[in-house]
Amino acid sequence: ADFDGDEINIHLPQDQMSRAEAYTIMHSSENFNVPTDGKPIKGLIQDHVISSVYLTMQDTFLDRKHYELLVYEACCILRRKRVLLLPPAMIKPCVRWTGKQVISSVLANVLGDAKFSFTGHYKTKVAKNYFCKGSLESQVYVRNGELIHGVVDKAQYGKYGLVHSVQELYGADTMAHLMSCFSRLYTKFLQLRGFTCSIDDLSLDDKSE
Numbered sequence: 001a002d003f004d005g006d007e008i009n010i011h012l013p014q015d016q017m018s019r020a021e022a023y024t025i026m027h028s029s030e031n032f033n034v035p036t037d038g039k040p041i042k043g044l045i046q047d048h049v050i051s052s053v054y055l056t057m058q059d060t061f062l063d064r065k066h067y068e069l070l071v072y073e074a075c076c077i078l079r080r081k082r083v084l085l086l087p088p089a090m091i092k093p094c095v096r097w098t099g100k101q102v103i104s105s106v107l108a109n110v111l112g113d114a115k116f117s118f119t120g121h122y123k124t125k126v127a128k129n130y131f132c133k134g135s136l137e138s139q140v141y142v143r144n145g146e147l148i149h150g151v152v153d154k155a156q157y158g159k160y161g162l163v164h165s166v167q168e169l170y171g172a173d174t175m176a177h178l179m180s181c182f183s184r185l186y187t188k189f190l191q192l193r194g195f196t197c198s199i200d201d202l203s204l205d206d207k208s209e
Contacts, residue, residue, distance in 0.1 A: 029176040039158075040164050047186070047195070048187070050190065052182070053126060053151055054193060055099035055103070056147070056152045061090065066192060071085060074102075075109040077180055100146075101147075102189075107178075110174065110177050110178045110181055113170075116166075118140070118142040118162055118165050119140075120150060123155070124153045137151050163175060163178060166178055
């Protein structure tokens with residue numbers, strides 16, 4: 001609460017029937033979709049989206065230390081005995097992993113299914129001038145659990161996005177684990193990379209005025 005007059009109501013179920021109802025119906029993971037049209041109402045915003053875009057851009061490369069750190073930071077809440085890692089995408093002149101491989105590693109550890117495939121129905125919200133002509137980065141494509149191309153931005157947390165597809169195929173609990181892992185991952189990556197904004201980023205241009 002932000003203490004500007006907000007109130008918090010706490011309800012304590014008294015019997016087993018109401019407890020079961022609260023756990024299965026009122027649980028936050030079970031309320032991912034709006035009952036009216038099935039549109040997701042939970043997602044990642046602001047700093048998390050900025051971090052996910054930078055992480056999945058084509059020019060993001062990580063050394064072993066940072067790749068393993070990000071995957072561990074994201075997946076440590078899963079309490080797996082072994083964290084699945086991917087081989088590097090680049091061997092010479094130096095060993096490097098891509099940011100997309102970090103996303104693929106998280107998907108592998110959360111889903112445990114190498115057959116998961118996904119093609120984004122919507123183009124990314126990132127401006128086209130960020131990509132070269134003819135680039136496939138404006139559409140997310142996952143094949144056999146690996147992110148092949150595409151920038152993971154706000155569109156992947158909305159209707160028919162990556163997270164929505166996981167919820168439909170694997171259920172609410174798996175979706176909740178994936179969202180938690182993504183949240184931890186993006187927070188850590190933004191701490192490593194850094195991000196700043198100035199007054200120029202907040203001021204309106206003439207058209208907006």
